[in-house]
Amino acid sequence: MSDKILYAVFGDDEVALNAAKKVTSEGVHVSDVFSPFPIHGIDPVIGLKRTRIAIAAFIYGTLGTILALSGMYYFMIYDWPQDFGGKPNFTFVDNVTSFVPITFEFSVLLAAHGMAVTFLFRNWTLPFMKAHNPIPESTDDKFVLEFRASENEKSLEEIKAMVEAGGVERIIEKEA
Amino acid sequence: MHQEASIREPLILGEKTYKDITDDVIRPIEGKASKLWYIFFTVAVITALYGIGQILYLLGTGVGVWGLNKTINWAWDITNFVWWVGIGHAGTLISAVLLLFRQKWRMAINRSAEAMTIFAVFMAGIFPMIHMGRIWMAYWVLPLPNQFGPLWVNFNSPLLWDVFAISTYLSVSLVFWYIGLIPDFATIRDRLKKPLPKHIYSVLSFGWSGSAKQWQRFEEVSLVLAGLATPLVFSVHSIVSMDFATSVVPGWHSTVFPPYFVAGAVFSGFAMVQNLVIVMRKVMHLENYITIKHVEYMNIVVIVVGGIVTVAYLAEFIMAWYSGNPYEDFIYLSWDAARGPYGWAFWSLIIFNNLIPQLYWIKKIRRNLYWTFLISIGINIGMWFERFDIIVLCLNRDYLPSSWTMFYPTATDIGIYVGTLGIFSTFFLLFTRYFPVLAFNEVKTILKSSGEQYKKQHQDNH
């Protein structure tokens, strides 16, 4: 499917944010933003929902807790109970005090790595991936708003006029 | 827009733009390394090779080449282990705890401090591994099904807790650090012209584009990882302290050990960060980003954690006497230790850890780079002695006076310790050469609130 894309390049984060606020208030949809660092407050402007990645981390962590506790129950209580230093481990309750450190560590281990892997896959940032930022400077000091013709009722010409009033530095049009 | 009080000192000096920040940090990577770097690197590599040689000698011959004896059966090995783990606490503290506390000054130093953390924990990991003697059986610490029947590792043992704690800490710190690096690698990728380096940084950057959704997830992940890493920092050194504190050895069995070890770890970690950062900012011309104020902030943290450590020492000293237990009279913090054959180690601990850092109460000294550098070295010596004292001084006065003895390190003890310093320096030098040493994209976010010229403009407007 062929689509026309308009990239509005800004030299300042606040200018870009204000431009985004202005165009969205007039019903224009900003398809994406590329910036060298997160522009605070832009997510609700361009209609991004909050990420649920923290919930994923919580689930991984809970999984770690369950695995660690059940693992230690199996190893220490069920499979081969022993008497260490006068502390026989025949019941779980008598031993759970010393299971706390590993339960904690294992929960953190799974939560952190699970979330990191989820993050990389959801972002589609993995080794040997190709970057798709429109201009290389957008990882340095330029802030780019992306508009797609297919996602907007207004024509790209109209949008172009609007962002030009908003202090844009450069405009790039592309076919995709 | 975030407002910052005018009485706060700027964290970015000079008239900088976003582009300047990128340029200033990446320039050393793009250019050729200086002569000084090569000299440092050569010395570090030679020391590292010497240390590796000593380790191979130890593995080939056996742990007997260390100076351990029947009474003092733990000494330099565990001292060095705890020392390195302790140093490895500053990085995650800076990046995680200070992130939760919204300390902006953390952004200039977190990258290098985290790198230091990872290398230091790696060095720490060497010691318990080679202490096993038969390092090829190191996998036995894992709960793997094995041919001896269902005999599992002992989950009640603090040594096993250590295995889990250190490996979790190392891998989580690594992930935290690398995720922070991804956007910075992308910037380098987009700047470089030569095909091979460009390709390498392109692979390292995982195809990061900096889109809004990526940044949103990035920020959430940083925050949650900080939330996970904060208790992790506390837990790791607490668990290290439990190697001692769960025992019934006088001087080791003390309930204050977990928090007190954490404070001590942060103490030595920050001292090491100071040593590295003070040299780095000079050599790499980063004085505008790592300012005197940054150094002062770190020194204030050093005063605070040093104070906590001092209170804990006093508690240990008085409680040893208060307990009325005669064996407690010979622990590492007691009059008998101060007067005994290890009095020099006792007094080194007190002087380097408790007395000299008090100089930081003087504002001129805590803002002076030379003093800071020297005092930081002193703190690292003092913290090494703390671990040495806890281990050797508590063991050398055994229950039976006939077993009282001294510990003498052998050339292998010393060689391995010095060697780890070499390996550590090698890693750190490589890091400064090829990695962005500042989280420069993060630094850009505070330019408008904490940059010098923006603060001036803001004041003039009022």
Place this chain on the structure above:
Amino acid sequence: MEYTPSGKLKMSTYIMILVGIVALALGFVNDHTEHHNAFWANLLLNGFFFMTISLAATFFIAVQYAAEAAWAVVFKRIFEALMAFLPYGGIIVTIVLAMNSAGVAHMYHWMDPEVMDPNSEHYDALIAMKKPYLNQVFFWIRTVIYLAGWIYFARYFRKKSLEEDQIGGESFFWQNRTMSAIFLVFFGFSEMFAVWDWVMSIDVHWHSNLYHWYLFATMWLAFIALSLLITYYLKGKGHLKEVNDSHLHDLGKWLFAVGLLWAYFFYAQFLLIWYADMPEETVYFKLRIKEYGGLFFGTALFNFFVPFWVLMSRDAKRNPVFVVPVAILLFISHFLTYWLVFLPSATGGHDHLSFTDIGVFIGFLGAFLLVTFNALAKAPLVVKNHPYLEESKHLHI
């Protein structure tokens, strides 16, 4: 903007105080423990608990200054008001200690001269060897130093803050900052010795090096819970318009963080004593588990799991529906952990939680709130001229 507590609020605190007085009287009459130790221990417990909330307020203000923190400047007056109970709590503690010194109460075994006398049949060598530290003269010198020092610093911080309102300029900020650093050093040592002297020496044979930090976490948490509740209360009454969601979120985070810090201290102390299993140490937990097992483990688990599960999410920390009940419940359950610190030791396990304990707690709470709200009424609810005020008003996270 001045604030006056409503008549209803004042009336409630008076009723609470009345309940407390009745409960105290009933408690004294019904106290069947030796030497009315349960009565005295209850008084010390409440005096200490509420006094150390004020102490934690002083500590927290000093931390804010020392750390150059701006977030809490808009509602700093609440922290200042929470310091006001310090002298009153100090008087209660002093009375109980004086009664012990005078031999009316017998909570401190080491105050009995017979245990120090080698010729007496009650001679206890382990207590007698502690005489250089545990003797009445030195004990009282220390007690006076702690109380006088804390009250001095608390009044100083408050005075400079009020002067800053009137006169303005940066000098008051810097004066408070310097004094904060000095106070934190003083606090670090004095809090440790105060806990040893007043609390740990009740179990004179027992000692734990972490005890003073373990108790400190409760002081801190009770203080955070109260400042959070008062902030929500005042906001509900239409005051403190400058306090936004971010400030409340930060208070919620503190409640969460200090709650977990307490759990960390509790676990570190319990684990190490449980693990080493030395009889001279386990005696402390043995008594509590045997006589008060449900309460002991119940409060410990509650103190950890409730903040952990309820306050983990960002939305919960900002939502009064979650934060307010958690703060109230944690305040109560932390009081109960303090009850388990004082009463079992003082009575040897012969006293159990009863309505009189609850009544005395209510009475002290009423007095504490009365003093706090009176202090709040004495100055504008929002500071003026603080150098971080603007930054604090614009807090956004």
